[in-house]
Structure formats: structure tokens, C-alpha cells
Amino acid sequence: MDLQIALLLAQDGIVNGAIYALLALALVLVFAVTRVIFIPQGEFVAYGALTLASFQIGQTPGTLWLLMVLGVAVAALDAPALWRQGCRAGPKIYGLIGRQIAYPLVIAALVLGAQPKEWPMLLQVLLALAVVVPLGPQLYRVAYQPIAEAPVLILLIVSVALHLALVGLGLLFFGAEGSRTPAFSDASLEVGGLTISGQSLWVVGASLVLIVALYVFFERSLYGKALRATAINRAGARLMGISTTLAGKLSFLLAAAIGALSGILIAPLTTIYYDTGFLVGLKGFVGAIVGGLASYPVAAAGALLVGLLEAFSSFHASAFKEVIVFTLIIPVLVWRSLTTRHVEEEE
Amino acid sequence: MTSRHLLIVFVVLLGLGPLVLPEFYITLLNYIGLYALVALGLVLLTGVGGLTSFGQAAFVGLGAYATAALTTATDLPAWLLPLANPWGGLLAGLLVTAAVALLLGVLTLRLSGHYLPLGTIAWGISLYFLFGNLQFLGGHTGISGIPTLSIAGIELRDGRHYYYLIWAVLLAAVWLTHNLLDSRAGRAIRALKGGVVMAEAMGVDTARTKTIIFLIAALFACLSGWLYAHLQRFVNPTPFGLHIGIEYLFMAVIGGAAYVWGALVGAALITVLKQWLQDLLPQLFGATGNFEVIAFGLLMIVVLHRARDGLWPWLVRWLPEKSALAERHRDAPPLPRRPVPAVGSPLLEVKDAIKQFGGLVANDHMSLHVNAGEILALIGPNGAGKSTFFNLVTGVNPPTAGEVRFMGERVDGHTSRMIARMGMSRTFQHVRLLAGMTVLENVALGAHMRGKHGVPAAMLHLEREEEHCLLAEAARHCQRVGLGEHLQDAAGSLPLGKQRIVEIARALAADPCLLLLDEPAAGLRFMEKQALAELLKQLRAEGMGILLVEHDMEFVMDLADRVVVMEFGKKIAEGLPHAVQSDPAVIEAYLGGVE
Numbered sequence A: 001m002d003l004q005i006a007l008l009l010a011q012d013g014i015v016n017g018a019i020y021a022l023l024a025l026a027l028v029l030v031f032a033v034t035r036v037i038f039i040p041q042g043e044f045v046a047y048g049a050l051t052l053a054s055f056q057i058g059q060t061p062g063t064l065w066l067l068m069v070l071g072v073a074v075a076a077l078d079a080p081a082l083w084r085q086g087c088r089a090g091p092k093i094y095g096l097i098g099r100q101i102a103y104p105l106v107i108a109a110l111v112l113g114a115q116p117k118e119w120p121m122l123l124q125v126l127l128a129l130a131v132v133v134p135l136g137p138q139l140y141r142v143a144y145q146p147i148a149e150a151p152v153l154i155l156l157i158v159s160v161a162l163h164l165a166l167v168g169l170g171l172l173f174f175g176a177e178g179s180r181t182p183a184f185s186d187a188s189l190e191v192g193g194l195t196i197s198g199q200s201l202w203v204v205g206a207s208l209v210l211i212v213a214l215y216v217f218f219e220r221s222l223y224g225k226a227l228r229a230t231a232i233n234r235a236g237a238r239l240m241g242i243s244t245t246l247a248g249k250l251s252f253l254l255a256a257a258i259g260a261l262s263g264i265l266i267a268p269l270t271t272i273y274y275d276t277g278f279l280v281g282l283k284g285f286v287g288a289i290v291g292g293l294a295s296y297p298v299a300a301a302g303a304l305l306v307g308l309l310e311a312f313s314s315f316h317a318s319a320f321k322e323v324i325v326f327t328l329i330i331p332v333l334v335w336r337s338l339t340t341r342h343v344e345e346e347e
Numbered sequence B: 001m002t003s004r005h006l007l008i009v010f011v012v013l014l015g016l017g018p019l020v021l022p023e024f025y026i027t028l029l030n031y032i033g034l035y036a037l038v039a040l041g042l043v044l045l046t047g048v049g050g051l052t053s054f055g056q057a058a059f060v061g062l063g064a065y066a067t068a069a070l071t072t073a074t075d076l077p078a079w080l081l082p083l084a085n086p087w088g089g090l091l092a093g094l095l096v097t098a099a100v101a102l103l104l105g106v107l108t109l110r111l112s113g114h115y116l117p118l119g120t121i122a123w124g125i126s127l128y129f130l131f132g133n134l135q136f137l138g139g140h141t142g143i144s145g146i147p148t149l150s151i152a153g154i155e156l157r158d159g160r161h162y163y164y165l166i167w168a169v170l171l172a173a174v175w176l177t178h179n180l181l182d183s184r185a186g187r188a189i190r191a192l193k194g195g196v197v198m199a200e201a202m203g204v205d206t207a208r209t210k211t212i213i214f215l216i217a218a219l220f221a222c223l224s225g226w227l228y229a230h231l232q233r234f235v236n237p238t239p240f241g242l243h244i245g246i247e248y249l250f251m252a253v254i255g256g257a258a259y260v261w262g263a264l265v266g267a268a269l270i271t272v273l274k275q276w277l278q279d280l281l282p283q284l285f286g287a288t289g290n291f292e293v294i295a296f297g298l299l300m301i302v303v304l305h306r307a308r309d310g311l312w313p314w315l316v317r318w319l320p321e322k323s324a325l326a327e328r329h330r331d332a333p334p335l336p337r338r339p340v341p342a343v344g345s346p347l348l349e350v351k352d353a354i355k356q357f358g359g360l361v362a363n364d365h366m367s368l369h370v371n372a373g374e375i376l377a378l379i380g381p382n383g384a385g386k387s388t389f390f391n392l393v394t395g396v397n398p399p400t401a402g403e404v405r406f407m408g409e410r411v412d413g414h415t416s417r418m419i420a421r422m423g424m425s426r427t428f429q430h431v432r433l434l435a436g437m438t439v440l441e442n443v444a445l446g447a448h449m450r451g452k453h454g455v456p457a458a459m460l461h462l463e464r465e466e467e468h469c470l471l472a473e474a475a476r477h478c479q480r481v482g483l484g485e486h487l488q489d490a491a492g493s494l495p496l497g498k499q500r501i502v503e504i505a506r507a508l509a510a511d512p513c514l515l516l517l518d519e520p521a522a523g524l525r526f527m528e529k530q531a532l533a534e535l536l537k538q539l540r541a542e543g544m545g546i547l548l549v550e551h552d553m554e555f556v557m558d559l560a561d562r563v564v565v566m567e568f569g570k571k572i573a574e575g576l577p578h579a580v581q582s583d584p585a586v587i588e589a590y591l592g593g594v595e
Helices: A003-034 A041-056 A062-113 A121-132 A135-147 A152-174 A198-220 A222-232 A234-239 A244-266 A276-290 A296-316 A318-327 A329-339 B003-020 B023-048 B056-072 B078-083 B086-108 B115-133 B159-181 B184-194 B196-201 B206-232 B242-256 B260-285 B292-306 B312-316 B386-394 B416-421 B439-446 B455-459 B464-480 B496-509 B526-541 B553-559 B577-581 B584-591
Strands: A188-191 A194-197 B346-357 B360-371 B375-379 B401-406 B424-426 B514-518 B545-549 B562-567 B570-575
Touching (some): A003 A041, A003 A222, A003 A244, A003 A276, A003 A296, A041 A121, A041 A135, A041 A244, A041 A276, A062 A135, A062 A152, A121 A244, A135 A152, A135 A244, A135 B292, A152 A276, A152 B242, A152 B292, A194 A198, A198 A244, A222 A234, A222 A244, A234 A244, A276 A329, A276 B115, A296 A318, A318 A329, A318 B115, A329 B115, B003 B023, B023 B159, B023 B184, B023 B206, B023 B260, B056 B086, B056 B115, B056 B206, B056 B242, B078 B086, B086 B115, B115 B242, B159 B184, B159 B206, B159 B260, B159 B455, B184 B439, B184 B455, B196 B206, B196 B416, B242 B260, B242 B312, B260 B292, B260 B312, B346 B386, B360 B375, B360 B545, B360 B570, B375 B386, B375 B553, B386 B416, B386 B424, B386 B514, B386 B545, B424 B496, B464 B496, B496 B514, B496 B526, B526 B545, B526 B553, B553 B577, B562 B577, B570 B584
Parallel strands (some): B375 B545, B375 B562, B514 B545
Antiparallel strands (some): B346 B360, B346 B401
8 A cells, every 4th residue: 555545545534534523423412412322313314315316316305205294293293282372372383383384395395396406506405405404303303302301221222213214214215226416516636646526625624614613503602502501411401491302303403404414415425325324324423432422522533533444444354344443432442441430320 | 710821821832833834824933933032132131131232133143153154164174073063053153152242241331321232233233244244154145055953863854843943942041031030130130220329239240240131132142043044044144234133122122121921922023013014015115125114113113102111011911910929938047147246346437538529529527437236327407418428438439538447347449339248238318129029029139148049040940949048038127127018019119108118128138237227217107217216226236237317306316326417528516416416516507507
């Protein structure tokens, strides 16, 4: 292996690592706020990429129907409680219907009536996000909110069940064939004999922008601070008037947005299948575990490490690259189990 | 008709099955048996132990691949030749599985609960890719030509033959698991759900117990894989992937993860449902694919929302009542007791103990001592640091500085289990009982350290003599504290005050010489308080030392020999009850100073 190849692999590793880092951040966020280990994160990656690909070939993505069905389900779940509040709940009912019934119908009208195939790419991306991102809070409402206080283990099993259902739906919506979308830009950069593709720069750039945006959100905005408060102490946050339900939905919204955007960013670099997201998400997971599901910077660094390790092992032992990546968590677990003194959490 | 009769009917029907059923149903039943064996391991691990694994399919794969590789290889090194048959394959599979399970267990089980499942996800994926990429294991094509099994000279040629083997193995595994849960070792496993602190305080080695149940679950899975390989006579990586591992967990949870028969119900339901959906859904959707996962995922979410205990408890309602537990233990001889220290000899000596949490000093230079045959009351306003002090003495949270001696030996830095073994027993301020277990079993958990027999003996019920002694001891302590009529009631069904008394009986069952009681009288009625005071006086007369944290001043002042008063982590007074009551510092702490 000469320097040229090493640089190429490093570039590959950094690009993938940036995506894993984004996913790791989302996983840490969701776990800290809701105690949910969000296995279905990867499905948002696949749904984002494949929804965009569907628009580009002029098909109607199945995620649109999911958005409508879940909208009806959420409305049906939330309506009785609002109904009992009587006339005071009027504006809330309109809000509910607006978000869960009217919004999906508007999006459906756009997709079916306005020929997104002909749109510029940026608008296609926005439309894909508009379809996929609301699925996050909808799924939180339907699958997690009724058992928000359950032990972590139960929440984890729900996550795995949801993952399985979403993968099956992915197969139903998009079929078994993979898709690849055109690059955001065809430009490429020549640095010291190394060609860096425009898409790579897009991925790394977008990841950095997102990470900074998340930082600003958590440090500067009221909602960000509310999420942090919920992560530190659920009961305490509730006493301060922060709705843990709202915090849960908000964290799922962010996770879904990060997942879908990650999928859209990598779709031009690799072929995405309905079940690709799971492995991509799990690699983000390995990064998050490196950070102990608690520290954002360590999780991001861990994810970058996963990306590099994957790139180099795909060169040396490509058949075993998944084995090598997932074995990485063993030394991490050794280190964590040697340094952690177990203190029981009171559930 | 009792449950036992139903079981006999079930076994007879199973035995007649192959004589009347067509081939298709035999195959289906074979698979149900194989899956139920794996799910049974998960019942022990998830439903009873509160841990979980998504990687059981990978252990099944280890069992299948070990025997497949050994029985089909053509150029084995000489030292492996004795293993080149199905029995050698079984042995090798079990050994490899045990090694992997131990490694994973050691790595993840000391960490909080979700690291084991996450670790098993990674392990499940890794092993799947490893099977698919190792050329000597046939890669993605797999290994074919695996020989059939022969047992006692009879060759098992088709599914009907294997049927008997599979179901015999499964029923044996159910029997072993059932025995295990009804034993000292089983109580230790069930105690895991009551939290590590409580289990360790009862002398249960929680890390070891967790590792053991993970190991048993893995070995059951491996055994299932071995049977699978010889039944199919062909293996490839597909049935050992992560998604199948998830399905195994679904079987256990849907069937009823806390019940041995739940594994069977779940395996049967999921297997039949899968068969049906795999025919139906592709037609419905007009495409091929594993669409049944959608239904399984949704079903699982509904079950976890609506009926977290699974189907078995719901089925059991239609079964005849279990006959009341026979009191086989009534005439068991008493357990040996530890030597009682002479009255007046020092039991507990704490010198200048400090406990800091970050910048907060919860205990500041605390010193006190308790002698055999005396009751020392530790009182103070809420937040004075009394519970911290309890945790510091019992080894839950060791002191930052200072010295704790018990029976003349330094114990600061000892684990709570080691301290408990030396003869210090405690109750908890927030009651920590296993709500679903009977009062008798809860109290028997306290006598855990007085038994010796481990998991293998328990599985075969070779330890009945000791078990009867333990239960008899537990029953005696229940009688003594006045819970005689509640022996077979679920601990969670008692009122809170009585639950505190169960905790005292549990602590006494350990045969301690020092008893630490954290607010034992809270929630008791007047008569019950008097009975408790009588009991404590009796124990004192027998030479036991008692350290008591209590808010009920009347109770404390009548009972205690000496009183120590704490405020803001410091000792502010010590002495005879009446002297302390008139101490100005104490009055200020309780009633506020004169402005």
C-alpha cells in the first residue's frame, strides 16, 4: 500500500465516518432524552435516500402512504384525550388535524400532482425530507409514548421490533433492488495528486454544518436546553414544566432528520438497498457505544474511527470488514467495564 | 384434573403424534421443538434474569457449524480425529459456545443492562459474516452431506425419528430449567430483577449469576443447532443471522418470557404464524420477500404495550389451579449457626468515616460503635446522611476516607457481599422485595449464604435436603416475626408495613450477628410496633447487635440503649436516650434554634 492508496482510503473513511458521526450523535441524543436505543435510526437513512430516488425516477414512494397512515393513527390516538377537554382544546384539535391529516394530504398532492421528477435537485431533497422526517415523531407517538416509563430493556425490544417492521415495509415500498442518486455536484478537487470528489466535500461539509447547528441548538435555544434538562433528569424537567412527551417527539424529529439527510448525502456514493440502513446505523452505534451513549464528542470521534477502520479493512480483508468493525466494540467494552464502577440506577 | 395430569396428557399426545400426523406437521413440530429450546434459554435470561440477547441465533450457528465442520472434514489433523463424529461435534460446539458466552459475559455483564444486548447484536452480525466468508466452512453456500445421528445403534433416518429426539431433549431442558428456578440458585437468579444492591446484600454474586444464565441460554441454543444440523444434514449462514436471533427473542416475549412453558407457546405461535404469513403476504402484496417481519414487528409492539407478560399467564387462567405447595420442609433439621459473639464485645467500629459525592460531603468524620447485645439508634432530620452512612457501612458505597471495622477486621473497601458473609444483615429504607415471589421464598433468599449447592445440583434437584433446610429456616423466621399466615402470599400483595417486616425476616434468615434496620417501624400500626419492639428486645437478649435508623421517637427512646444524632453529615450528639433528648444541639436540629 503506497501513500496514494492510503490517502484514498483515508478520504473514504472520513466521508463514511462523517455520516456515522451524525448518526452516533442522533443515537446519543435519543438515548439521553428518552432512554430509547433507537435501532430504527438506520431505516431513516434508507427511507431518505430511497424516497429521493423514487422522486427522481418519477415514482410515488411508499413512505408517503406510511406518512398518511401514521397521521391517521396519531390523530386517532390523540383525539379522545383532547375531546374530553371539551371546548378549551379547540385550537389543539385544529393543530392535530393540521399536522396529522392536512399536512400529509398537502404533501401527497404535491407528490402526485406536481411532477417532482422535473424539479431541481434541492427541491426534490426538501420534498423527500418533508415526507420522511415527520415519521420520526409519529413513530414516537405510536410505538414509544404509551410505554415511555418502561425499563430500558423493554424500550430496546420495541426498537428492535420497530426496526424489523420498518425493514419489511422498506422492502414493500422500494423493492429489493438498490438505488443510486446523481451526485450533488460533478466538481472535483485536485490536491497533491489526490482527487477529492465534490460529493465527498458535500458530505463532510454538511456533517460539519449539522454538528455546529446542533451545538448552537443545544447551547442557545430554549428547546435545546429543555432537551438537555430532560436528558439530565426527567422528573426534574417535568417539574420545571418541560413536557417529556414533547422532548421525546423533538428528539425523534431531530434523529429522523439526521437519518434521512445522511441517507440523501450518501446515496450518490453507494447503492442504497431497503436494508442498507441497518448496517450503516449500527456503525453509528459502535461510535455511540465508544462514547458510552453519553458523550457527544467522544461518540463523534468513535464514529470517525469506525469509518477509517472500515475503509482500511476493506482494502486489506474486504470479506471481513464487517467482522472487524463490529469487533471494535470489544476492546471498548473491556475498557468501559474496567473503568466503570457499577452503580445501580433506581428505576 | 391437576396441572400434572394435563402435563401427562400433553406428553402422551406428543408421543402419539408421529403415528398419526402427516409429514408436513412432523416437520413443523420438529422446528417448533428446536426453536422452543432456544427460546427456553431466553426465558431464563430475559424473563427471569432481566437480561437479554439478540445473538442467540449465532450460538445456534456455532452448534450447527461445529458438528457440520467436524463430521464432514476430510483432512483433519490427527489430534482432532477423535472428534470427527456427531458426538465430538456436540462436545466441540458446546465448548466453543461456552468460551464465547463467557467472554461476552465477562465483557458486558458488569456494565449496565443494555450493553449485553448491544454486544450480542454486534456479535450476531460478526458471526454471520464470518460463517459466510470462511472458505473451510463452505462460505455462503454452506456445508452439505452431514451424517445422520445414531443413538444406541439406532440410526435416525427421517423427521419422524428426529421428532422423538428433539422433543425428548426439549422436555428434559424444560424439566432442568423448572428445577433450577425452584431452588436456592434459582432464587438468586430471580433476585437479579430486584436490583444488584439487594441481591449482593443477600450474598448473591450477581456478576457470576448473570454469566451463568447467559451461559445456560447459549448452551441450549448450541444444542438446538447441533440437532438442526443433523436433522437438515446441511447448514448455511442464513438461519443464524441477526434477524433470526431477534425472532427467537420475540418467541420468548410473546409466549411469556417469565414462564418455561411460555417458550413453547411462543415458538409454536411464531413458527405457525410465519408459515402462514409467508404464504399469504407475498400473494397479497404481489411481490416476494420476507414480509412477515412487518406483522411480527407490529405484533411485538402491541404485546409489549398491552400484555408485557405474554400469552402464557393468559392461558394459565384456563388451567386448573396449582395445588398448594406441599410443606415437605416442615421436619427439616435446623441449619448450623455461626458462633454468637459475647455480649458487650465490639461488632462494628467506625472511625472518622468521610463520604464525598463530588463537592458534597454527605458524611463528615462520622464515628460510632455497636457492641453485641445492644441497640444503637441513629437518628437525625431528613437528609442528615443516615442512609449514606448505611451504604458506607454495608459496602454499597465505600467511604472516601476513614476506617470501618467489623468483628475486628477492616471492611472499608470490601464488597457488600463480603461484608454480608461476615454476618452483617440489613433492610432497605425503600422496600426491596421480589413482589411476584412468595413471602417464604423472599425470606429464603436471605438464607442464600447458608446453602452451598449450585446450579448443576439444582437443575437435577439433587439438593433437596439442603433446600428443605433453607425453606424450614425461612419459615421459622417468618413465624417468629409474625408472618406465619402469609408464607405463600405474594410479597407484593402485603401492605407496606408488613413488607418491611418481611425484610427483617429476610435479614434474620442470614443468621447475622449485626442487624442494620432502616426505618423498620414506618407504616406499622401501634400493635405491630409493639410486637416489633418485643422482637428486637428478644434479639438483643440473644446477643445480637442492632443499628437502627428510625424517625418514630417514642419507639426509639423506649428501645435503644444508646442514641447517635446526625445533622448535615456530622455527629452532633451521642449518649443515653434521655440525655440526648435534652441536648440543646439536638433540640435545635429538630425544632430549629431560638432566633
